[in-house]
Structures are given as C-alpha cells and as structure tokens.
Amino acid sequence: MPTLRRLDISEFRNLRSATLQPGEGINLISGENGSGKTSILESISVLAHGRSFRTHKFRRLINNDEKSFTLFGQIFEGTTRNIGLSRASNGDIQIRIDSKAAHTATELAECLPLLVMNSASFQLLEGSGQVRRKFFDWLVFHVKQEFKHYWKLYARCIKQRNSLLRRDKITRSELLPWDQELTKAAQHIESMRSEVFELFQTHFLNEIGQFDFTETLGAELSCTYVSGWSKTGNYNEQLEDQFERDVAAGYTHIGSHKSDVKINLARVPAVEELSRGQQKSVIVALFLAEALVFRTTTGRTPVFLLDDLPAELDEKNLRIVGKALKNLGSQVFATAIDPKSILTGWELVDDESLRMFHVKHGQVELKNDITLRDSFLL
Ligand SMILES: Nc1ncnc2c1ncn2[C@@H]1O[C@H](COP(=O)(O)OP(=O)(O)OP(=O)(O)O)[C@@H](O)[C@H]1O
Ligand SMILES: [Mg+2]
Numbered sequence: 454m455p456t457l458r459r460l461d462i463s464e465f466r467n468l469r470s471a472t473l474q475p476g477e478g479i480n481l482i483s484g485e486n487g488s489g490k491t492s493i494l495e496s497i498s499v500l501a502h503g504r505s506f507r508t509h510k511f512r513r514l515i516n517n518d519e520k521s522f523t524l525f526g527q528i529f530e531g532t533t534r535n536i537g538l539s540r541a542s543n544g545d546i547q548i549r550i551d552s553k554a555a556h557t558a559t560e561l562a563e564c565l566p567l568l569v570m571n572s573a574s575f576q577l578l579e580g581s582g583q584v585r586r587k588f589f590d591w592l593v594f595h596v597k598q599e600f601k602h603y604w605k606l607y608a609r610c611i612k613q614r615n616s617l618l619r620r621d622k623i624t625r626s627e628l629l630p631w632d633q634e635l636t637k638a639a640q641h642i643e644s645m646r647s648e649v650f651e652l653f654q655t656h657f658l659n660e661i662g663q664f665d666f667t668e669t670l671g672a673e674l675s676c677t678y679v680s681g682w683s684k685t686g687n688y689n690e691q692l693e694d695q696f697e698r699d700v701a702a703g704y705t706h707i708g709s710h711k712s713d714v715k716i717n718l719a720r721v722p723a724v725e726e727l728s729r730g731q732q733k734s735v736i737v738a739l740f741l742a743e744a745l746v747f748r749t750t751t752g753r754t755p756v757f758l759l760d761d762l763p764a765e766l767d768e769k770n771l772r773i774v775g776k777a778l779k780n781l782g783s784q785v786f787a788t789a790i791d792p793k794s795i796l797t798g799w800e801l802v803d804d805e806s807l808r809m810f811h812v813k814h815g816q817v818e819l820k821n822d823i824t825l826r827d828s829f830l831l
Contacts, residue, residue, distance in 0.1 A: 459527035467815035484812035503558020571760035582713035607638035656742035672719035681711030775799030
C-alpha cells in the first residue's frame with residue numbers, strides 16, 4: 454500500500470520549516486484556527502498532484518516573505534521513492550522523482566494516489582454535475598488504463614467541434630469527421646464508466662447502509678449514473694438531431710462531458726432533504742466507495758486527507774467512519790481543532806500505530822507519547 458513516510462516542508466504558506474514522519478495508519482493533526490493544519494494537507498496534495506485543493510494560484514502557496522517553496526516526500530510501497538517539488542514566484546517548477554527530473558505532475562500522481570475530503574466536498578451534493586463527474590472520473594482514470602487516452606481524444610474533438618459551431622454558416626457535413634471521432638471516444642468512455650460505476654454503486658449503497666439514519670428516511674437513497682445523451686438511441690444520430698440547437702448556442706449540448714452521478718432520495722436530489730451531518734455521511738460513503746473500488750481493482754489503497762472531519766458529524770457517525778477507514782487499511786491524515794473526538798471515537802488512545810502531530814504558528818511537533826494523549830483527553 455502506498456504510504457507517505459516522510460514529509461519535509463519549506464516556506465509553504467505559514468510552514469517555514471517542518472518535518473513529519475507519518476505512520477502508515479492514522480495521522481492526527483491538531484491545532485488552533487490558523488495554526489497550519491490545512492496547509493500540511495495542502496502540501497501533501499501539492500507534492501502528490503502538483504496542485505492545491507485550495508487555489509490555482511501557486512504564488513499563494515509560497516510563504517509571504519519568500520520567493521519559493523520546496524516539498525520533499527518519501528513514499529513507501531514495497532520500495533522507497535523520493536519525490537520533490539519546488540516552485541518559485543517567477544513560475545519555475547522543479548519536480549524530481551528518485552533524483553531524476555520529471556516533466557509533469559502526472560508522474561507524481563501515480564506515486565501517491567490521494568483522496569481529499571474537506572468542506573468543498575459538499576459540492577458533490579450541492580454542486581453541478583461537473584463536480585460529481587470529476588470525482589467519479591478520478592476512479593475511472595485510475596482503474597481503466599485507456600480512459601486517459603479516450604478522454605483526451607474526446608476533449609480535443611469537443612473543443613474543435615465547438616469552435617466550428619461558432620463559425621459562420623457551418624454545415625452538418627463539415628462537422629461529420631469530428632462527430633465520428635467524438636462518437637468513437639464517447640462510446641469507449643461510456644462503456645468504461647458504466648463498468649466502473651456498477652462496482653461503485655454496490656460499494657456506495659453498502660457503505661451508506663452503515664449509517665442508521667438511512668433507515669429513518671422517508672425514501673431510499675439512490676446513486677445513479679446518468680449518461681450525457683439519451684440511452685434509447687445512438688450518440689451520432691442524436692448529435693445530428695441537436696445540430697440546429699448546437700449551432701445556435703455555439704456549443705455541444707450532449708456527450709460524455711454532460712454525464713452525471715445523481716444522488717437522490719426518491720426522485721429528488723438528496724441535498725434538498727438531508728441535514729448537514731447526513732450529507733457529510735453520504736459524502737464519506739462516496740469517498741469510501743471510491744477507495745474500495747480502487748483497492749479491489751488495483752490492489753492499492755489511496756491515501757486519505759481529511760480536513761476537519763469531526764465538523765458536522767456526531768460521535769456515532771464519526772465512529773462509523775473510523776471503523777470503515779480501519780477496515781480499508783489506508784494511510785490517513787486527519788486534521789481537527791481538538792483531536793479528542795477522533796481519539797475516543799476511533800478507539801485510538803492505546804493504538805500504537807497512531808501518530809499525533811500538533812501545530813502551533815506553523816511549527817509542527819510530534820506528540821506521540823501515550824501519556825501525552827491522555828492530556829488531550831482532559
Ligand atoms: N503564503 C502565505 N504565507 C504565510 N502565511 C500564510 C500564507 N497563506 C496563508 N497563510 C497563513 O497560514 C495560516 C495557516 O492556515 P491554515 O489554513 O493551514 O490553518 P488551519 O490550522 O487549517 O486553521 P483552521 O482551523 O481555521 O482551518 C493562516 O494563519 C494563514 O493566514
Ligand atoms: Mg483548516
């Protein structure tokens with residue numbers, strides 16, 4: 454299982470110089486508001502993806518008094534790999550994997566598969582289909598090797614088609630070569646997504662079933678994959694039917710870029726009825742389902758970054774999440790202002806494999822002594 458065993462952070466947000474030696478199980482990061490907890494998770498995400506989950510502007514990540522940040526990590530998965538990334542305010546980026554320069558952050562993503570759950574994850578229920586599609590495609594991308602190729606082909610065709618649609622006096626025959634390529638890519642994408650979704654749905658329903666509130670709901674929670682075009686017909690023919698509408702809008706209305714994974718209660722989006730804590734439980738179940746399909750198909754487990762997990766969850770539900778994560782066997786980085794709820798809820802007080810870190814004004818300290826844990830519980 455891939456695990457991050459060492460993390461060196463330098464001049465990243467308020468973390469001027471920090472070193473963590475995480476354990477392979479649960480890593481609990483506590484500290485006051487503004488101490489640097491989320492920044493630690495963010496540094497892991499930047500190291501593993503080349504990008505942050507908080508901002509697209511990399512300059513924000515560099516400490517305000519500095520001109521570059523550097524991150525270094527040691528990943529263990531059978532053997533140890535050293536990865537490093539630094540970014541300067543002039544845009545220069547350096548990525549190294551085992552002391553060789555790498556050209557793209559995609560190579561990093563393969564070393565350390567990550568799932569990040571934070572307050573933005575509520576968008577999975579509140580947001581547009583694009584948020585859910587991206588979340589689900591992370592899984593398809595990791596599970597189906599050809600997905601990347603067909604998705605790139607699809608994106609290229611759509612871009613080209615849309616720019617042709619915006620041209621004056623475009624005829625359907627001029628679009629035909631693009632539509633044929635588009636259809637080919639869309640069919641491959643569709644079949645890969647459908648196959649992965651079947652596994653995903655089973656795991657999701659299983660995971661959400663662990664939360665008792667589902668029994669008290671007036672209707673059953675469902676999770677459905679909705680294709681980006683009508684399933685009763687052929688995509689190419691539907692593109693033809695949509696031609697006038699697409700020309701008028703200068704945009705392709707149907708296709709793989711329009712599919713969705715709907716979470717409903719009866720026929721209504723679940724978000725319209727569920728409480729905030731219930732929504733969070735659904736989100737947890739979505740992430741667990743993703744991790745379980747990932748494990749079943751690749752034999753690996755993703756590393757979880759959980760930012761402020763205890764927020765919105767009561768003790769009972771927090772316990773359910775802890776149990777599920779333990780069964781999964783993933784390495785977990787969880788932040789909390791007060792670690793008490795996780796420590797007791799997850800029965801970690803006597804857990805030898807737990808690592809506890811405390812952050813104060815950007816300084817990270819390991820607080821692993823069992824007796825120190827007691828002090829957190831006072
Ligand atoms: N580029 C930067 N340089 C220096 N400090 C920064 C930079 N960007 C953000 N900060 C500061 O870093 C601190 C840590 O922020 P972070 O979001 O990690 O805190 P947190 O511990 O997660 O807090 P909370 O409990 O409120 O979520 C904040 O005080 C923030 O103002
Ligand atoms: Mg935070």
